[in-house]
Amino acid sequence: AIPLVVAVSTSIAAKTGLLIRDRQAFERARNLQAIIFDKTGTLTEGRFGVTDVVSLSGEKIGSGDGDNGMSSDRILSLAASLEASSEHPIAAGILESAREKGLQTQSVEEFSSIPGKGVHGLVGGKKFLVVSPGYLEENGISLKNEKIEEIETQGKTVVFLLQEDRVLGAVALADIIRKESREAISKLKSMGIKCLMLTGDNRYVAAWVSQELELDDYFAEVLPHEKAEKVKEVQAEYITGMVGDGVNDAPALAQADVGIAIGAGTDVAIETADIVLVKNDPRDVVYIIKLSRKTYSKMY
Ligand code: ADP
Ligand code: MG
Numbered sequence: 001a002i003p004l005v006v007a008v009s010t011s012i013a014a015k016t017g018l019l020i021r022d023r024q025a026f027e028r029a030r031n032l033q034a035i036i037f038d039k040t041g042t043l044t045e046g047r048f049g050v051t052d053v054v055s056l057s058g059e060k061i062g063s064g065d066g067d068n069g070m071s072s073d074r075i076l077s078l079a080a081s082l083e084a085s086s087e088h089p090i091a092a093g094i095l096e097s098a099r100e101k102g103l104q105t106q107s108v109e110e111f112s113s114i115p116g117k118g119v120h121g122l123v124g125g126k127k128f129l130v131v132s133p134g135y136l137e138e139n140g141i142s143l144k145n146e147k148i149e150e151i152e153t154q155g156k157t158v159v160f161l162l163q164e165d166r167v168l169g170a171v172a173l174a175d176i177i178r179k180e181s182r183e184a185i186s187k188l189k190s191m192g193i194k195c196l197m198l199t200g201d202n203r204y205v206a207a208w209v210s211q212e213l214e215l216d217d218y219f220a221e222v223l224p225h226e227k228a229e230k231v232k233e234v235q236a237e238y239i240t241g242m243v244g245d246g247v248n249d250a251p252a253l254a255q256a257d258v259g260i261a262i263g264a265g266t267d268v269a270i271e272t273a274d275i276v277l278v279k280n281d282p283r284d285v286v287y288i289i290k291l292s293r294k295t296y297s298k299m300y
Helices: 004-016 023-031 039-043 072-081 089-100 134-138 146-153 183-188 204-214 224-235 245-255 267-272 283-297
Strands: 018-021 035-037 051-053 109-114 116-123 126-131 157-163 167-175 194-198 216-219 239-246 258-262 273-277
Touching: 004 018, 004 023, 004 157, 004 283, 018 023, 018 283, 023 109, 023 194, 023 258, 023 273, 023 283, 035 039, 035 224, 039 194, 039 204, 051 146, 072 089, 072 116, 072 126, 072 157, 072 167, 072 204, 089 157, 089 167, 109 239, 126 134, 146 157, 146 167, 183 194, 183 204, 183 283, 194 204, 194 224, 204 216, 224 239, 224 245, 239 245, 245 258, 258 267, 273 283
Parallel strands: 035 194, 035 239, 194 216, 239 258, 258 273
Antiparallel strands: 018 273, 051 167, 109 116, 116 126, 126 157, 157 167
């Protein structure tokens, strides 16, 4: 049988917008020592807007950025064509921007996504890709461009449009930090809980968000399959909670001592989580820990 106090707490939680799916995890919440937050869609809203489109006219063959480059509208429309089948928040931002500009998109064949790195497909029989800076690095495509470096240090997310291994252009996007994130982090820290961030995004964006929210530490450019591994590393030292929203976060949510999903997240994340934040408010993480402490201190 479920002790009455726990049943009462569970129903209080539900009224507040917290769905407790695993009662034992709810009990463990009172002992949490560290919480790892996913960045995109968790600490931030996950709604990207395009801020810059840069023509790079095939850096790989060393032509530099001259006036023979592809127009920014063409870059954006090709990127939007490729992103049309992706569910990533970056894709939504690129599609929205192309639509606002009234740009046409083309049909894509053999679409495929590269988890945590980007997408590719054929347009007019030719292979195009939209990928992360990390993908360029791994494939030995070096890019020295002042404009891109400047944009990256502004804390924006940059993705590159490639045709085969030639970089045609870059699209920069900016996301918004959830207004509730700051309060959530500062409260957790005052309760003696370490606040960390895990993201597949580039190190500049991660550093910027981490500084804004005064996080204790962060891990950037983490591939989807590495996220659970990072949680395990933190668990070696602390009883660890994980808060996430994406498909990529599911294994990390399962690995954590307490897995918490943002309600607006993907079905996979929600189904894997022990607790769901129905209101998408990171401050509810503070609430759940306090409620867990109160509930179980009455029992023991
Ligand atoms: P996060 O951990 O922030 O949720 P992901 O692991 O989903 O990030 O993605 C990491 C990085 O991979 C993105 O910042 C981006 O550079 C790249 N990426 C992933 N999906 C796409 C996509 N559909 N289009 C372009 N880039 C993508
Ligand atoms: Mg996310």
